[in-house]
Structures are given as C-alpha cells and as structure tokens.
Amino acid sequence: MSTEAIAVEKPKRNYNVLFGLTLLALLVLLWIVLSVATPSFASGNNIANLLRQGSMIAIMAVGQTFVIITGGIDLSVGAVVGFATVVVAMMINAGFPIWLAILATLLVGVAIGMFHGFGIVKMGLPPFIITLATLTSLRGIGLLMTNGNSINIKSDTFTAFSRSSFVGIPNLFWMVILVGVPAYIFLHHSRWGRYLFSVGSNAEASRLSGVNVQRTIYMAYTLSGLCAAFVGVLLAARIGIGNPTQAEGWELQAIASSVIGGTSLFGAVGSVHGPLLGAFILATINNGANLLNVNSFWQRIITGALIIIIVYFDGLRRRGK
Amino acid sequence: MISTAQELHPAPVLEPGRTILELRGLEKRYPGTHALKPVNLAFKSGEIHAIVGENGAGKSTLIKLLTGVMPRTSGEIIWEGQPAALATPHEAMALGINAVHQEVVLCRHLTVAANMFLGEENSRFGILQQRAMVRQAQTIIDDLGFDLPAHVTLGDLTIGQQQLIAAARATVRGTKFLIFDEPTAYLTRKEADQLFTLIRRLKGEGVTIIYISHRMEEVFELADRVSVLRDGTLVGTRNIAETNDAELVKMMINRSIEQVYHKEHFTPGAAILEARSLSGKGFENVSMTVRAGEIVGLYGLIGAGRSEFVTTVYGRHRKSAGQILWEGKEVQVNSEHDAIRLGMALAPESRRDQGLCLNLPVGFNLNLPIYKRISNNLLISNTQEKTQADRQIADLRIKTPTRGALVSSLSGGNQQKIVIGKWLAHGAKLFIFDEPTVGVDVGTKAEIYRLFGALLSKGAGIILISSYLPEVYELADTLHVFRRGKLVATHGFHAASHEDILTQALAEKQEKLGGQI
Known part of the structure; x- marks a missing residue:
C-alpha cells in the first residue's frame, strides 16, 4: 500500500464528524436566511416554540436510530406516543402521584419494545410487520380505553412543566439533552453500542464472535419504545390531554430525521447527533414555512424533497470514497 | 429469441489457434x-x-477491464482484429465475452430455468413460455452431463451446484470468450470434474477460456498456457508443458514452494477438547481428541459433516447424543457464548457471511470478541481499543491504511487475516479454522500457516478443516477423514498416501454423494 493511498483514506475516519458539521451548517444557514426573510423568526418566543416542536421528534429519532442501526425499523413509535398520552392522563386523573404515572407510562413503552423484540427474535417476524401491527392495534386499544374521547389532564403541575423554561431554555429542549447525552455515550462509547452496529452489519458474524444478538435486538426496540413513551409523557404535558390519535405520522418524521442525520436504512451506519440535527432541521423548515405563510401542503413536499437531496448527496460522498 | 436447444450450441465457427483478443499496453490506475x-x-x-x-496482483482488475465493468486508463483491446471500447458489460456480452464469478451472481429465488434465460426470456405475445424454458434448460443441463433439475429454485441447490448452473448459463449465450474466476473454490471434487468436462468441451468448440485459480494442480490439469501476474505486472507466460509448480510459485511470490507449508512439530500436551460419540444434525457418532500443541485436520467433501461437527462443538447447533469434554471435564455447550467463555475460537468457512462485518472498520472487527474485556461496566477504553487493534494489524501484517478503514476495502487475504486475528487477543485455547485459505493467495497462506505454528507454541490446539487435501496433509498431526456424516478413518502425520485418503473420502465411485441433491 503506497503512502498516497493512505493519504486518500484518512478523511474517512472523520466522516461522521464532517457530516455532522455539514448538517449543523445547514441548520445555521436556514436560521440566518429565515431571520432575514421574516422578522418574527428570531424572536425569543418563536425560537422557544421551534425548540419545543423539534424536541419531541428528536427524542423519538434517537430511539429510532438505535433500531435502524441494527438493520430494523420501528413503525410503532407514533402510536406509542399517542397511547402513552392516554396512559399518563388516565393515571394522573385517577389520583396517582405524577412520578408514578410517568414511571408506569415509561414501563409501558419498555413492555411494547420488549414485545417487538419477542416478535422479531422468537416468532421470526420482520420488524416492519410486527411494528406495523402494533401501530394499528395500539391506536385501537387507546380508542377502546377512551371511548374515542380526549382526556383532559387535571393537574396543572404536570402541564406547567412543558411550558416553563430553565435558564431561558424550554424544559422540553433540556429533555433532549437529558436523552441525548446518555444515548451518545451508550452508542459511541459502550460495548452495547458497538454490538448494535455489529448486529446491523452482520448478525451471524456477531453471533460467532460471542455477541448476544437476541439481547441486542431486544435492547434496540426496548430503547425505541422507551423514548417514544417518554415523548408521549412530554406531549401530554404540552397539550394537556390524553388522546390515542395524537402524533399521527410522527413515526415517519422520526425516520426522516434519522435518515437526514446520516443513518443508513441498511443498518450499521448512524450516530446520535445526526438524528438530533435532522429533527431540528425538519422543525425549522416547518416553522419557517408557517411564518412565511407557505401553504402547509407545500411543507410536506419540501420535506420530501429534502430527504431525497440529503440522502442522495450522502450516498454520493460515501461512494466517492 | 431462443427456440431450440440446437441454436444454443452453435457449431464451432472459430478456427482454433487464431488470435481472438489482444491486449496492447492495457493499463489501469x-x-x-x-x-x-x-x-x-x-x-x-x-x-x-x-x-x-x-491476491491484489491485478487479476480481478484484468477481469473487470475485459468484461467492461470498469474503464481502462490507457492501452488498447483488440477483439478479432478490431479495436473494442469495452465500456459497458453489455458491450462485452454482445461481443461474446462472459464471466463466471467465484461468488454466484444469480437470483436465488428464481428457478434454475428462469436463471438460465434471465434477460433473454422466451415469450410469445408477451407471455412467458415457462414450460418451454424449463424443457430447454433441462436439455442443456442434461446435455452437459450435470445431474440437476431445471424446475427447482436455485437457492435450494448447494453453492457448488449453483456454480455449475452459472457456468452452464454462460455457455448458452453465443460465448466466444469465457472467464472463470476461482470457480472451484466451493465445489466438491465431483462437481469440479463436471465443470472441467464442460470447460474442455467448450475449448473443443473453439471458445477461449480464461481460468483463474489459486490451485496449481487445476492449472496443470486444465490449462494450455499460463500467465503470471505479480503486483500488477505480467511477469511472464509459459506453455504448461514447459513449466512446473515450483517455477510458477517462484514467479508469483519470489519465494520457493517449501517455504509455503511451514510445519513445526510440537510434543502434544494435555487434552483440551474431547468429543465422545458425539451426534448431531449432519453427523453421527464422532469421537476425537484435540491436545495442546497439535493440529487436528478434518478432511472430507463439503457436506460430509466436518463443519456440522465443529459448529455443534461450538454451540451453534444442539448435539443429539454424546459428550463434550473440556480439559477433562464434561461440559454443556449451549451457545457460541458458552464456547467462547470456555476458550474456543471459530474462524468460520464463509468470511463474507459469517466472519466479518464488512461495512465496519478493521479495528472494530478485530476487537469484536474482546469488547467485554476492554471496557469497564459502562465505557470502552479508547486507548485499549486502539492499541489492541494496532497490535493485531502489525503482528498479522494486515495491509490497511488505518484501523479505521472499512473491511470491505481490503483484499480477500487481508480480510481472512482479520477473521483469524480477532481471536488472537482473546486468548483462546482451541482454535477452529474452517477452510482458512479459500480464495487466499500463496503468500498469505504461508503467513497463516506460520501463525498456526505460533499458536501451537503457546500451547493452543487447532482443528483445521479443509477441502484442499495438500493443506491438511502437510499440516495436520492427526488427520480425520469424514464421509457422509461419519468419521471413517484417522491417520498420523504423513501416515497415508493422498490416494488412500481421497478414496476414503469419496468411497465407491458409484455411490451418489449423499444428501447433495
């Protein structure tokens, strides 16, 4: 191998960082353009609003990314969010302490994730199918539990949380940091994170190398379910109701954020910072389009086009190496 | 449109001995x-x-240029006296240049017949003539003497049988120039013989055959001429009658053949693994002992039960009867995890499917079995991760720019070093190597064999599985021969002749290869 070849190869190692910086630059660029284009964008109120909008998708996208890295997909997360709003609302209204209601809701998310793991590992179902099945049935269970009505949450302490801020930053955004930092350490600096990548790259080779593949798959879906249930709690606090039809289509936004953030749907490629940036890029586009009075139908088209463009350029760069 | 089997086999139109394809200063950067x-x-x-x-001498590059997969940097390709661009695979095929690759590149979910006619389907008014195609495909296959059904799904056949179908497919398309890239790597001896018959027959029809192989005896069995590449340079071309093994190996690696099989003998120590009357899926009643400092060779055809035996020992499959003893004590090995904890290491047969995470970095793959050791309860030690990987890369002389390069960017021989290397830091006592040198060049083979010696000297035991007789013959202290799921013979080092061992592995010639079809 010549020294020239070594020089060519070097940038590959920093690829993740580079891609992250590119996304960050794109986000900053969007903010600058929107600040110039519309006076209301840079207002404190709007920025706080944008951070709140983006936070929930961002947290879902992190869990989703764990699953996608193993080569799977979790279509149920939107439905889990809706279902979690119902669980937490019912428990609070039934007089349980708030901490217990939240803990129980998170455990429901864990249980749903474990069920996905069971379906994939023990029943041999494709991830797409088992999570599609939970998507539809969870909405149904939620509707049965509520008779199709919304539940108004009778606790101001609970709902106040999502509206208040800490050192000038909305609490919801703090939650992204609360999830993001441990997630980053887990994925990039722990052996379980390595196992997610190895299973996504080659499950058989991982098994023969002593990796517990089944446990790794359980773990990915459980974390995704947990993240989604957590978002359900945050959403319930933000809108003050429990409603099983909430968060319709959020699973696709979470997947889109993850993919914009550089996650490969073929598995074994992904990060934590990428999906977080992806989620806020999507939130910024929606927010900016609202402020600019762009027809909301156009927002969907723009989002779709953006996914194609970013993934196309990402693929070009990877192939170019 | 193809209508009869006759049209698929055009009478020889090419006069033999005429130059059909000429390379003039062909170059790729x-x-x-x-x-x-x-x-x-x-x-x-x-x-x-x-x-x-x-590996890496430029053979694959040459094939890619000839089949139009990649454009050349400079030089000319003259096809039947006319310069040819060969810019696309389609153009190569239109000229009559085809290739059969080492890994079968066909659609596993379609039938044999559908694969044979892929891209040239026989249809009438837009409706596929499925029955006609199966009939034609069957005629072709029977005609070639392959005992295979045309209506079954390709994926139901063994890899070797799929390879034969791939070869048959290449012959029915007006092929004048056919490239075989390591076609026998996954073939049993019987399948290889069928393939050789096919190749000789094509030669008789005036087709030019390019045959790429690491197996010298095949080259001498088949070829008329042989060209040697080294580091991207054509070292020379010889008539087969005027050369020998030793000369070719020397041309390839600048090293003599005795240095390839590097056998060190150690006095065997205590038993590490003992199997007593072990039975499981694909093998029955197998007993053997592996002691410290010895190589136990398992020889037999693919499907004879060798790989099934070791994967059962390794906990991949459940045993149905018998005992496994580890250092004298009976153990239950219920998963790979158990096996690894005891101190076993398996370098599996197929590095792409079982051995490597191809789209992940070299260092990641090397450290995969030891992440538990180089992390505390929570975090991985970055320094340990780096030093462990760099040490293996240096010790094994893995040619990679950095430990961060993706495994997929490495050559086959270097990938195989990773499959083996990831177990060195793990500190296993029993190493199981299943076909460790398939598709690996002579230089890397020699390095791998030397590594065996290093492991033995540290008191490890080795189980070496190979379909390549010279390899187990030259290296194994004890050689077990498998046939149809049974251990049929055991020999000491060089205690039996090649012929005897082959006969034991194949048994009576009339016997159909069990469970293969």
Missing part, C-alpha cells in the same frame, strides 16, 4: 495505486489460458 501496469498479451481461440497470481 486508481487514485493512489497502479493496479495494472501496461500488459501486452494475446489470447487464442480454443485455448485454456490460466492466470495465476497473489
């Missing part, structure tokens, strides 16, 4: 590497021309 230095070579119609060389 990648950024940073000079993969093929200017090559001048003429191929004649009706010749079998072997190309040998180490």
